[in-house]
Amino acid sequence: MKLIDGKKISSDKRAEIKEKVAKIKQQTGKIPGLATILVGGDPASRVYIQSKIKACEHAGIKSFHHDLDENSSQEAIIALIKKLSENSEIDGILLQLPLPQNKDAQECLNAISPLKDVDGLHPFNVGLLNLLKSWNEIIEKNILVSCTPLGIVHILCKSGITIDGKTAVVIGRSNLVGKPLSMLLLANNATVIMAHSRTKNLKEICKSADIVVTAVGKSRFVNKDFIKTGAAVIDVGINRTPEGLCGDVDFDAVKDMDIEITPVPGGVGPVTITMLLENTLKAFSNRRKIVA
Amino acid sequence: MKLIDGKKISSDKRAEIKEKVAKIKQQTGKIPGLATILVGGDPASRVYIQSKIKACEHAGIKSFHHDLDENSSQEAIIALIKKLSENSEIDGILLQLPLPQNKDAQECLNAISPLKDVDGLHPFNVGLLNLLKSWNEIIEKNILVSCTPLGIVHILCKSGITIDGKTAVVIGRSNLVGKPLSMLLLANNATVIMAHSRTKNLKEICKSADIVVTAVGKSRFVNKDFIKTGAAVIDVGINRTPEGLCGDVDFDAVKDMDIEITPVPGGVGPVTITMLLENTLKAFSNRRKIVA
Structure with a gap:
C-alpha cells in the first residue's frame, strides 16, 4: 500500500496560493475576500468553518465570518447572502452545510451570486460544469x-x-x-x-x-x-x-x-479546504474580468 | 426480440397533449406557442424542423418559425433569441442544432430565457436537473x-x-x-x-x-x-x-x-418530438405560475 499524502499536496498548493495572493495585493492593492456563514452551533460544522477561516488567514485572504442563530429564518439567511453578494470586498461566499432542519439549503444557495459561488452549488455553475x-x-x-x-x-x-x-x-x-x-x-x-x-x-x-x-x-x-x-x-x-x-x-x-x-x-x-482558497482566487479574477 | 413501438408510444402521448392544449385554450383563452429557429439550409435540419412544426400544429400549439441565413452573425442569432425571449406569445424557443461553422452554439443557447428553454440546454436548467x-x-x-x-x-x-x-x-x-x-x-x-x-x-x-x-x-x-x-x-x-x-x-x-x-x-x-411538445406545455405552465 502506498499512502497518498494529502497534507503534503495541500501545503504545496497553499504555498502557491499564498504567493499568488501576495502578488495580487502588490499589483492591484486589493485583497481577495471570503465570507463564511454558519447557521446554528453544530460543533463539527464549527470546527470545519474554523479551519477554513484559519486557512484563509494563513494564505493572506481576508475572511468575513457571520454567525447566525440556529433559529434564524430562511429569509434572514437569504437576506444576508444577498447583502454579501453585493459587497464588493467579498469575492466568495460559503454557506456551511448542512443547515439546521426546516431550511431549504438549495433555496439559500440559489441566492449566492454565481460569480461568488465558491462551493460550486449554484445551478448555473453546476450547469456550466456539466456542459x-x-x-x-x-x-x-x-x-x-x-x-x-x-x-x-x-x-x-x-x-x-x-x-x-x-x-x-x-x-x-x-x-x-x-x-x-x-x-x-x-x-x-x-x-x-x-x-x-x-x-x-x-x-x-x-x-x-x-x-x-x-x-x-x-x-x-x-x-x-x-x-x-x-x-x-x-x-x-x-x-x-x-x-x-x-x-x-x-x-x-x-x-x-x-x-x-x-x-x-x-x-x-486538507486538499478540499485548499480548493476553497483556489476558488476564492478564481472568483476574484472572474469578477475583475467582468466587473472591472 | 421484442420491438418497442416508439410511434405508438408517441401517438398516445401526443393525443394526451392535444387534449391538454384544447383544455388550456378553453380555460385561459391562450394558445401555447413554440418558436423555432433554423440557421442555414442544411437539408437534414430542415426535415427535422418541419416535423417539429407539423407536430406543433397537429397538437394545437402555435408555431413561430424563423429562417436565418447561413451567413447570419452570432450577434444576429442572439438578437433574435432575445426578442423571442421577451415575446409573451412565445412559451418555448428551439434553436435547431448544429449551427453552421464558426458559431458558438452554447453562447446562443445561453441567450434563451431559462423559462423558455424547451431543449433544456441553458446552464441554469442543466444545473437544476443535476441538483x-x-x-x-x-x-x-x-x-x-x-x-x-x-x-x-x-x-x-x-x-x-x-x-x-x-x-x-x-x-x-x-x-x-x-x-x-x-x-x-x-x-x-x-x-x-x-x-x-x-x-x-x-x-x-x-x-x-x-x-x-x-x-x-x-x-x-x-x-x-x-x-x-x-x-x-x-x-x-x-x-x-x-x-x-x-x-x-x-x-x-x-x-x-x-x-x-x-x-x-x-x-x-418520434418520442423526442413529442417531448418537445410536452416541454412547451411545461414552459407555458411555469411561465404562468411565475409571470401571471
Missing part, C-alpha cells in the same frame, strides 16, 4: 466547481495517477461530491460509474475499477473485496468512531494490498 | 430537460422496463443526449455507466448492463457481443446509409436475441 467538454475548458474558463471533487482530481494529478481511459467508480451521488466528481472525471476521459445505495453487485463493480472513490459515510464499508490490485482508492468518508476519525475504507483490511490510497484524516480533507 | 435528487422532483418542479433523454425515460416507463436498481450504460457523452440522460437514469435509481470513445472494454461493460443506450452515430456499431440476454436496448443513432436510415445497432445481428429494442426509424425519434 463543458474537457478538463482544459474547465480550467481555462475558471468554472467554480465544488471543492471536494476539485481536490480529488488535484490529488490524482499530483500523485501521477492517470484518469484518461481509466474506469472510475464513484460511490455516493451527493450534489457536493458524487455528481460533480463524476462530471470532472468524465471531462478527464474516464469511464465513470455512478454507484449508490440502490446499486446491486457493488463489490464486483468496484473490483473492476482502476479508481474507486467512496463518499458514503460508513466506517469500514469498503474492504478488500471491493478493490483490485493496482487501484487508486480515494476515501472521502469522515466518520467519527470510538477509535477516532476514520474513512469509509477498512484501512487495516487493505493495508497489505498493492494499491494507492488517501488516509483519513490527512487525505482529501 | 435534483429524484425523478419525482423533476416532474413536480416541471424542470425543462433535453427532449431525447426525456423521451428515452418515457419509452422505458411505457414499456414496463424497470430502471430502479438496474445497471444502465450510456454510450456517448453529448450535452444533448448522453450527459442529461445519465442524470435522468441516476434520478431513477439506476447505476449509471457513462461510456464514450475513450472507454476500454466497451463490449464487456455493455454486456454487464440491463439497459444499453447508444448515441454514437455509427451504423452497426453495437452487435451481439455488447448485449446480454434480457437487456433493453435504446438506439438513439440516426445514420444515413446506402440502404436507408439505420441506428447504431446492427439490427440483423441481434434479431434472434431475447431483448427489447427500439427500431430506427420509429423508436426514439
